[in-house]
Amino acid sequence: MTKVAIVYYSSYGSTHAMAQRLAETAEKRGAEVRLRHVKETAPAEAYGAQEAWKAHVDAMADEPVAAPEDLEWADVVVMGSPTRYGHVTSQMQGFIDTLGPLWSEGKLADKVYTAFTSSQTKHGGQETTLQAFHTTFAHLGGIIVPPGYTDPVKFTDGNPYGVGKVTGAGGDLDDDDHAVLDHLVTRAITIAERLNGSAAA
Ligand SMILES: Cc1cc2nc3c(=O)[nH]c(=O)nc-3n(C[C@H](O)[C@H](O)[C@H](O)COP(=O)(O)O)c2cc1C
Numbered sequence: 631m632t633k634v635a636i637v638y639y640s641s642y643g644s645t646h647a648m649a650q651r652l653a654e655t656a657e658k659r660g661a662e663v664r665l666r667h668v669k670e671t672a673p674a675e676a677y678g679a680q681e682a683w684k685a686h687v688d689a690m691a692d693e694p695v696a697a698p699e700d701l702e703w704a705d706v707v708v709m710g711s712p713t714r715y716g717h718v719t720s721q722m723q724g725f726i727d728t729l730g731p732l733w734s735e736g737k738l739a740d741k742v743y744t745a746f747t748s749s750q751t752k753h754g755g756q757e758t759t760l761q762a763f764h765t766t767f768a769h770l771g772g773i774i775v776p777p778g779y780t781d782p783v784k785f786t787d788g789n790p791y792g793v794g795k796v797t798g799a800g801g802d803l804d805d806d807d808h809a810v811l812d813h814l815v816t817r818a819i820t821i822a823e824r825l826n827g828s829a830a831a
Pocket residue numbers: 639640641642643644645646712713714715716717748749750751752753754755797
């Protein structure tokens with residue numbers, strides 16, 4: 631079985647919903663999946679002052695938290711973060727900053743990596759956020775697998791760098807979102823299977 635780690639951060643739940651869809655699709659595809667959220671590092675007085683943020687922190691209290699070893703374990707790593715000023719969140723960057731020991735041993739290299747994001751606005755920095763992930767993946771020695779326009783569904787979100795959800799109008803995932811998320815994770819698994827020689831002929 632291909633091992634897939636879906637490692638993401640979410641403040642309000644939109645990126646969380648994307649991660650859940652990725653996990654469901656990967657499992658249906660026959661993969662072994664670890665769905666792991668990056669823990670909240672903002673001070674309680676910050677998230678406590680926002681009802682939706684606090685509600686999501688509370689909802690995630692008993693869910694498994696991402697650890698560097700989840701990346702070491704995986705054949706495919708799918709990382710997601712909301713766009714923050716055109717970049718990944720500080721929470722996600724803080725997690726990335728804990729990868730040093732495994733990185734220095736080369737244990738995060740030679741895996742398939744791909745990424746997803748959500749942003750409030752259409753031109754609000756999704757592509758720079760995804761490219762920030764790609765920069766990290768390059769430093770890890772990862773095999774970066776962007777979706778490109780390798781399937782007609784990619785003409786719905788028009789994002790060849792990964793998957794981006796525009797949440798401004800509400801944030802619920804629609805059929806087009808499901809299609810591009812399904813394509814992203816299925817493609818990543820297929821490429822990993824080809825790399826390790828387990829792909830169907
Ligand atoms: C501090 C902060 C910075 C943000 N920066 C951007 C941005 O640069 N562009 C954008 O379109 N949305 C921006 N947003 C909106 C979030 O990216 C958007 O609401 C996202 O879907 C939230 O994902 P979540 O529900 O998983 O937390 C920002 C939100 C916050 C709180």
